[in-house]
Amino acid sequence: MPYTDEQQNDLRDGYVSAHSDMRDLTLECLREADTTDVAASKEHLCHGAARRLGVMGRAMQRMFELFPADTDRPLPMESLHDVQINLHAFVMNVYGVFENSAWAFVLRHNLLPTIGSPLNVSMFREATRKHLPLTVADRLSSDAMTQWHTDYLKNYRDALAHRIPLYIPPKVLTKEECERFNALEVEKQGLVGRVDWDRINAIWAEQEAIGSPCFTFLHSLEDGNASRVVLLHPQVLSDSKTVIEFGRLFLASWHEYC
Structure with missing residues (x-):
């Protein structure tokens, strides 16, 4: 936020x-x-x-x-x-x-x-x-x-x-942004064998622009209450x-x- x-x-x-x-x-x-x-x-x-x-x-x-x-x-x-x-x-x-x-x-x-x-x-x-x-x-x-x-x-x-x-x-993603990011990721994976670098680079650029900065930090994602978001x-x-x-x-x- x-x-x-x-x-x-x-x-x-x-x-x-x-x-x-x-x-x-x-x-x-x-x-x-x-x-x-x-x-x-x-x-x-x-x-x-x-x-x-x-x-x-x-x-x-x-x-x-x-x-x-x-x-x-x-x-x-x-x-x-x-x-x-x-x-x-x-x-x-x-x-x-x-x-x-x-x-x-x-x-x-x-x-x-x-x-x-x-x-x-x-x-x-x-x-x-x-x-x-x-x-x-x-x-x-x-x-x-x-x-x-x-x-x-x-x-x-x-x-x-x-x-x-x-x-x-x-970054922080809304539900809609997350869906778009994942859809681009699926498309990107499908392009790897075709070596369509123009489209792959365009996808990378769009993915990087999606979302908002995250102003928090933590350590483990699996450590329960020991790692709270700060x-x-x-x-x-x-x-x-x-x-x-x-x-x-x-x-x-x-x-x-x-």
């Missing part, structure tokens, strides 16, 4: 704000990296979180350029693949920012012996979270953050890394806002620990 004019304006404004804030947060990561003498901690903040934020910002930019919120025709498959490439990079690095932040914190305060295992180093594991400053721990354990991490981020990141990659359907542009902006808000809160107090 297309966005309304008001939604398109809100998405454009949200993108401009998020892109600027992400650049600022990247610089803040680099500044904060200089506040510790622990080389491994510095690396996770400078070459881990900050680098990921740069990739996220660029991936978000490319998604909004390639697939603007006011798009009114289905994207060519090459462009759609480029959007998906950037979506994959974005989601993986959203997840990674939290992991790098956790490692930067644990290493700065020499908490790995206390935590007991590298597998316990995570912003979303109690073994790490109980050592965080209370403002950061409270934010991570809030209902909103817990639901976002459990139902969306971990689910979609794990699917991308281990199971079915995130997928943007190429609106692309609002989710990218929501993820960006979550990372920015968390990053600011974390960097303001990561020199402290409980």
